[in-house]
Amino acid sequence: MGRRPALRTGVQMAQDEVSAAEIRKKYKGQYRCVGDAILYALSKDWVVRDQGHGVRLYCPCGGQLGRAVSVAGTPKFPGSCAKNIRRTVDKCPDDHDLIPGPR
Incomplete structure (x- = not known):
């Protein structure tokens, strides 16, 4: 698969990062619902x-406090998997306000 430029402007993608x-x-x-949830995370x-x-999603804050979600290439229950991805993504930004230091 060819690598595409990052969606994030001004940031170079790592070799193993996946494009939209x-x-x-x-x-x-x-x-498709799983793909839409991953695009939501992006x-x-x-x-x-x-x-x-599959793929692995990493929180933008990184480090020990960051969250990560593994997603199988063919999840057994795609709807539940997509719901779990969105739930984790929505929970994470609440923690970012508490992290000291520059972001």
Whole structure:
């Protein structure tokens, strides 16, 4: 898969980061809801990295306080998986206000 420029302006993608186009291609058909949830995470500045058959989502704050979500390439229950991704993404920004230091 060819690498595309990052959605985040001014930030270079790492070698194993996945672009939005690759997410759409990988999660289509009955897994489209999972792809949409991952794209939602990308819109909230989460980092998506390739992890074998699936992907792993990383919180923008990183470090020990950061959250991470693993997503299988073909989840058994796509709707529940998508709901879990959105729930985790929505919970995370609340913690960012409490983290000291520059962001």
